[in-house]
Amino acid sequence: MSADLHAPLGQGRRPGRSPRRRPSFGSMLGSLALVSIVGLSTYSAFTPLPLRQFSDAAPKPDGTNGETAQAPDAAATPAGSGQNLATSRPLGGATVQRTVTDDGSVVTKFTPKPRDGSGPVLIDSQTVGQDSRVAALPNDDLLEDTPEGRLPIIGPDGLRPFEQYARPWSGARATRVAIVVGGIGLSQTGSQRAIRDLPEEITLAFAATGNSLSRWMQEARRKGHEIVLQVPFEPFDYPANNPGRGTLLTTDQPGEALKKLHEAMGRITNYTGVMNYMGAKYMSDATAFEPVMRDIGARGLLFLDDGSTARSLTDSFAKAIGMPYAQGNLLLDGQPEKAAVLAKLDELERIARRNGQAIGIASAFDETIAAIRQWSDEATGRGIEIVGVSALADDAEQ
Numbered sequence: 001m002s003a004d005l006h007a008p009l010g011q012g013r014r015p016g017r018s019p020r021r022r023p024s025f026g027s028m029l030g031s032l033a034l035v036s037i038v039g040l041s042t043y044s045a046f047t048p049l050p051l052r053q054f055s056d057a058a059p060k061p062d063g064t065n066g067e068t069a070q071a072p073d074a075a076a077t078p079a080g081s082g083q084n085l086a087t088s089r090p091l092g093g094a095t096v097q098r099t100v101t102d103d104g105s106v107v108t109k110f111t112p113k114p115r116d117g118s119g120p121v122l123i124d125s126q127t128v129g130q131d132s133r134v135a136a137l138p139n140d141d142l143l144e145d146t147p148e149g150r151l152p153i154i155g156p157d158g159l160r161p162f163e164q165y166a167r168p169w170s171g172a173r174a175t176r177v178a179i180v181v182g183g184i185g186l187s188q189t190g191s192q193r194a195i196r197d198l199p200e201e202i203t204l205a206f207a208a209t210g211n212s213l214s215r216w217m218q219e220a221r222r223k224g225h226e227i228v229l230q231v232p233f234e235p236f237d238y239p240a241n242n243p244g245r246g247t248l249l250t251t252d253q254p255g256e257a258l259k260k261l262h263e264a265m266g267r268i269t270n271y272t273g274v275m276n277y278m279g280a281k282y283m284s285d286a287t288a289f290e291p292v293m294r295d296i297g298a299r300g301l302l303f304l305d306d307g308s309t310a311r312s313l314t315d316s317f318a319k320a321i322g323m324p325y326a327q328g329n330l331l332l333d334g335q336p337e338k339a340a341v342l343a344k345l346d347e348l349e350r351i352a353r354r355n356g357q358a359i360g361i362a363s364a365f366d367e368t369i370a371a372i373r374q375w376s377d378e379a380t381g382r383g384i385e386i387v388g389v390s391a392l393a394d395d396a397e398q
Helices: 027-047 188-197 213-223 254-265 285-300 316-320 338-355 367-380
Strands: 086-087 094-100 106-112 120-125 145-147 149-152 176-184 201-208 227-235 273-278 301-307 325-327 357-363
Touching: 149 254, 176 188, 176 227, 176 273, 176 316, 176 338, 176 367, 188 213, 201 213, 213 227, 227 254, 254 285, 285 301, 285 316, 301 316, 301 357, 316 325, 338 367, 357 367
Parallel strands: 086 120, 176 201, 176 357, 201 227, 227 273, 273 301, 301 325
Antiparallel strands: 094 106, 145 149
């Protein structure tokens, strides 16, 4: 046998090759140094830019200049991201002006704001909806302080409450259904059950005359619900049929009507629009209804007509003003029994399949909640997409 086969492991030699040499200590250190440099370079290449600190009068989130950049709040920056940049909306660098022409068309003018050259900002590209972690918190840019409370307004970059608080949907042009359950805040047990048991895709309507509305709003938003505000309007048989305190009456002067509207609006935040509670007489009176609709539209809100009266002027005013609006197709619980509500939901589905979409209106009765929950689970399996009511609104800007 060759002597190489009996040599200790690593000491044998193959023919034609030079004997191996043990590396010197100095060469080993050199190799380690090279590996370290390469490793550090690789780490640096993948280290996110926001870990760096920016100064030189970087802009604060409020648009003013300071000595150092201010960290954005949780509403704009995901937890744990390590961001130290000021934030901006997609149109934060523009002044947005909207003008309604005589024929009802909406002309939107974008004018660039001056640039201060103070450094980079983080652009929040989400234009519809809120981060779920802060959905219960209002966007302060979309609120104004008034004697009646904090009222919704269009933001400086053109962002509307209608968009900020909308529930995102898939975008697929399939059969879509929105279900609006009203009366939230009127009954503690009914409100709690609706928020707890209804699927998050269901839109909740908060009664302006209800109680603990801020509490219910926060719980509903945390669950993922889109919400609207129910405002009481005068019916034909008023006062025999009284919608409640703060009802807008056709005999109100415009200033008085707007004061009532603003008191209702100031009770909560984070809603996409206003919905009528009753109001067949009021919504058919052009003189009374027009200033109210103009105020709602100017604040970037949707108007949702529950569809209870054919004499409503909602459609005409909304088109003339250029504001988003929607109209209910079917009252689901005129007979508040589970079997009857399920039958109405099946009818709503037939309307949606025929027209591509449909809106159902209901109240927070126990039987209604149980029926909607059961039907929603089954309808999803049949290819129906349940969406927030804002997704079905006619909007002149889209």
